[in-house]
Amino acid sequence: MGDQGKIQTVVWGTGNMGRAAIRAIDANPALTLSAVIVANPDKVGKDAGELAGVDRTLGVTATADVDAVLATRPGAIAYTASGDIRPDDAVADVCRALRAGAVVVTPAIYPLYDPTNAPAEIIDPVTAAAKEGGGSLFVSGVDPGWGNDILPILISGVAGAIDQVRCQEIFDYSTYDQPDSVRYLVGMGQPMDYEPMMVAPTVPTMVWGGQVRLIARALGVELDEIRETLERRPLEATVENVMGTFEAGTQGGLRFEVQGIVDDRPVIVLEHITRIHPSVAPDWPSPADGGAGAHTVIIEGSPRISLSLEAEEEGGNRAAGGNATAAGRLVNAIPWLRAAGPGIYDALDVPLTPATGKLRSSGRNPS
Template identity: 35%
Template structure:
């Protein structure tokens, strides 16, 4: 019997998740949420670029979607800037008996790290509805949990774990959220939302603590660092146009301190075009992006992961991969015990991809 699924939002990530749900054997699309008046009433297939109508049209009526009592909702709506509204929507589904897989509310990548204001209402809703919630993506997510765990499985001893996303974001059409979060196109004296005290640790501290817990070590503190690089000439790319003197690259990290030293490090090097911040780390082989883990220890392990190819832009591929992380987890989450869960508690092989 197919699992009945709702797609919540049809934006950058949601449209890919929607397409995957429609095409996936074992899943039945029963509802679609859209905020935009221009999307409400349109068939799901039209919203994700498929030709054959599904008969399922988008609605902005959350109560009607909750009343469907689907097996799972894929929640990809941007939530970090509207956490209270997102929490109300998610807990309504959970309490009504619908499991949730999500790519937003990234504080929940590792629930034990999340603050009580977010964790406790969700746990209560899961208990009421006998449901499960799981949040993951490519980063935060895959690059900070599954990838280093794979590398650690090859390690006799790990002295330091470095996880990096190094990416040219120039082709990513998301200045409103991603660009603003990084501070791209602003002057370096302005502090973007991502670099306010505690924000980096709230997001990437979860993966740090997940790895520490798996290794049986105690994180003494989470340290944040960040720096910006300003353009020396005009940079014109899909994301935005950046004038000389404005921020065109950022480098930031969360460091898990163990025994007085930075032992588990989640670092980002994000730029607009390959010409930005030429002295900072770059992806290997001239690629535009990489998710990398480097284990210093015995024997020492490095894994470089690239998404995208000659047909798919790396930023578009990253969005597709984020959607896939959620959709692929649906069967495992629906079968899991009630509560907030995470990668370590689910089957590792969450592979449901289509073959030709």
């Protein structure tokens, strides 16, 4: 079918997640890309296909005029601008989109991964904006969201007795061309006495605690507390990658856990194992296939269940693959959210939907 009847969908932000969101919208027969919002003046006027790295033009040029886009009352907005170092701005942007009546999907507001436990200073204005405009919101996506919420919950459905649920992101950052985030947020290449923002005390719980609580809620578990652990390793030799030089003796590896505790025992664990080179910390877990990244769910119990998932995009890049699956989870939820009506939703509310109409092998699209 043509664009008639499709949900007019905007992508706001064209970084790693935004590029993937554009591709996911283009592939979804229920959606049509209606606008792309950018902050970088150099991107204004460029075709969305060029920004997303697809091999054709999409007929939508990027704009920095947020008001003009929102005035069109789009059906949905994929808000993929970063919220890491601008959380207040991200909340304000999402509220603007909700007041415009849009379905909003985003990975940017970490406390809303579990809106039932979100602080009032965040959930209250978001709820008010959704009520005022009739919009709806679904927040998921970091590391990616489905790997830390819906995937372990789904797998728990085939388990017997469960002792612990562990979600791991294992990642080689040498493939992730984001030098500011890698060097300063994560701390790779910094002196060992440098405190990376991502693992400063309480920050991991702020970012990933909502997902721990979401899993606990799904499993009917009441947590006593959430704890954090941290281990760092230096580079033994200088390495080079697309982001430049990382000197020997600087941070080369980072491993931390966010643990949901019951009776002084970690029962739900989100673990991150990140390196700037495969040689760092060989005793730490690595992807089962030896690749640059994987997302693993391990359920300790009877039976013991372990599942490792690897995704690749943009020429086999696993960082891009993780972004693509996170964007796919959000974008593909838009039709369900549109039908569900106004409100604030989480991963326990929003079902996974089949990839109807996306099979490319026959060259025919049933839509």
